[in-house]
Amino acid sequence: MQDRPDYLKQTPSQTAGPYLHIGATPRQAGLDWPHADLGASMISDETRGERITITGCVHDGMEAPLTDALIEIWQADADGIHPGRGDPRGAGDPFFTGFGRCAADAQTGEFRVETIRPGPVPAPGGTQRPGGTLMAPHISFWIVARGINLGLHTRMYFPQDDLSDDPVLARIEHRARIATLIAQELAPGAYRFEIFLQGPRETVFFDI
Amino acid sequence: MSFTERDTTRHPPALTPAYKSSLLRSPQKPLVALPATLSELTGPVFGHEIIGPHDADLTINHARPSHSAIGPRIIVHGRILDEDGRGVPDALIEIWQANAGGRYRHKRDGYLAPLDPDFGGCGRTISDEQGAYAFRSIQPGPYPWPNRANDWRPAHIHFSVFGHAFAQRLITQMYFAGDPLIGLCPIVNTIPDPQAIDSLTARLDMRATQPMDAIAWRFDIVLRGRRATFFENRPEGT
Numbered sequence: 001m002q003d004r005p006d007y008l009k010q011t012p013s014q015t016a017g018p019y020l021h022i023g024a025t026p027r028q029a030g031l032d033w034p035h036a037d038l039g040a041s042m043i044s045d046e047t048r049g050e051r052i053t054i055t056g057c058v059h060d061g062m063e064a065p066l067t068d069a070l071i072e073i074w075q076a077d078a079d080g081i082h083p084g085r086g087d088p089r090g091a092g093d094p095f096f097t098g099f100g101r102c103a104a105d106a107q108t109g110e111f112r113v114e115t116i117r118p119g120p121v122p123a124p125g126g127t128q129r130p131g132g133t134l135m136a137p138h139i140s141f142w143i144v145a146r147g148i149n150l151g152l153h154t155r156m157y158f159p160q161d162d163l164s165d166d167p168v169l170a171r172i173e174h175r176a177r178i179a180t181l182i183a184q185e186l187a188p189g190a191y192r193f194e195i196f197l198q199g200p201r202e203t204v205f206f207d208i
Numbered sequence: 209m210s211f212t213e214r215d216t217t218r219h220p221p222a223l224t225p226a227y228k229s230s231l232l233r234s235p236q237k238p239l240v241a242l243p244a245t246l247s248e249l250t251g252p253v254f255g256h257e258i259i260g261p262h263d264a265d266l267t268i269n270h271a272r273p274s275h276s277a278i279g280p281r282i283i284v285h286g287r288i289l290d291e292d293g294r295g296v297p298d299a300l301i302e303i304w305q306a307n308a309g310g311r312y313r314h315k316r317d318g319y320l321a322p323l324d325p326d327f328g329g330c331g332r333t334i335s336d337e338q339g340a341y342a343f344r345s346i347q348p349g350p351y352p353w354p355n356r357a358n359d360w361r362p363a364h365i366h367f368s369v370f371g372h373a374f375a376q377r378l379i380t381q382m383y384f385a386g387d388p389l390i391g392l393c394p395i396v397n398t399i400p401d402p403q404a405i406d407s408l409t410a411r412l413d414m415r416a417t418q419p420m421d422a423i424a425w426r427f428d429i430v431l432r433g434r435r436a437t438f439f440e441n442r443p444e445g446t
């Protein structure tokens with residue numbers, strides 16, 4: 001880290017702890033809260049694109065499921081444009097939020113998200129150039145839980161896509177570890193994504 | 209466009225043995241460095257219209273009519289800033305906390321202290337054009353937790369902040385200046401730098417304190433800043 005005396009210093013992260021559901025998914029936590037949980041629903045009938053479901057589990061170093069984890073996902077729409085803020089190509093599908101949040105099931109640790117399959121997203125530098133490099137379709141994940149001091153970023157890719165030219169996956173030196181980022185297709189449109197925090201199957205996490 | 213790198217001298221490392229839950233939940237392999245792509249530089253927008261009239265007032269947002277939560281009444285306010293000191297407008301701030309006795313309204317919290325029927329412990333707001341935010345609440349109590357034989361959390365409020373990009377996502381905790389439990393807490397001490405710990409400690413703010421009503425605490429949050437950069441397409445580690 002360069003020394004930048006004129007700058008404010010970043011606020012440090014702290015674990016989300018075991019009770020984060022009160023703040024993140026109050027309805028699911030059983031609170032009488034006047035709003036639907038944020039990120040609980042990403043799509044509506046008008047949303048463009050192929051419907052998919054993603055289920056999975058976050059596992060600890062003993063491969064036991066975390067029953068107190070929270071996952072957040074962020075993704076492009078069917079055309080590869082991010083809804084919300086920051087995409088130079090426009091606002092994307094107005095009927096797609098791009099943002100999902102799901103608390104792990106308190107008994108099984110399973111999360112489940114209903115969304116659409118994202119389109120490919122231009123790699124940095126590729127936005128202004130027609131035919132510029134594309135990243136393979138992917139969904140960004142952020143994982144927080146008790147025992148995780150700094151939220152973990154990873155990505156889910158799709159098994160049927162050609163991933164050989166993806167510039168992000170190209171950064172992973174240990175090629176065998178790329179498999180940890182590829183979901184399994186259980187049935188058409190039904191994907192399974194297992195996340196391992198440590199151990200021989202440890203998922204690739206990104207410093208973004 | 210990219211973000212300044214995550215300041216690893218400020219954040220806790222993944223593995224912090226005195227905080228036992230980290231033992232099996234910390235990645236053991238190094239993170240793969242990834243210059244921010246559009247997937248990290250973008251983020252969801254949460255409009256002010258999602259905020260209900262009492263969402264930021266925890267003294268009443270779970271209370272029965274004409275009741276309010278038990279405990280010392282407080283205001284927690286501050287600004288969401290980037291590293292250049294610019295306010296971050298339209299940031300979503302969500303908080304959760306224990307009640308005045310140190311008990312959470314959560315099925316996994318079995319602490320002896322009673323629940324308060326008029327306190328839920330959940331609040332949210334969106335920062336204004338200057339990045340400012342404010343909550344009303346009650347002072348949370350300290351509570352014991354299973355870690356070593358006799359560990360107690362200092363009084364704290366959990367904060368979740370959405371800035372403008374997925375790369376800015378942050379969850380942290382706010383402490384109260386002067387709490388003697390801060391220095392003893394293994395979760396606080398996952399942060400190696402005492403100055404970084406100090407930045408999580410809210411300051412008493414008499415100017416914003418409302419006479420005969422609520423004591424104010426000031427807590428600013430600094431998110432990663434943006435910077436111009438060029439993507440270098442090179443393999444990890446080179």
Ligand SMILES: [Fe+3]
Pocket residue numbers: 017019306361364366
């Ligand atoms: Fe807590």
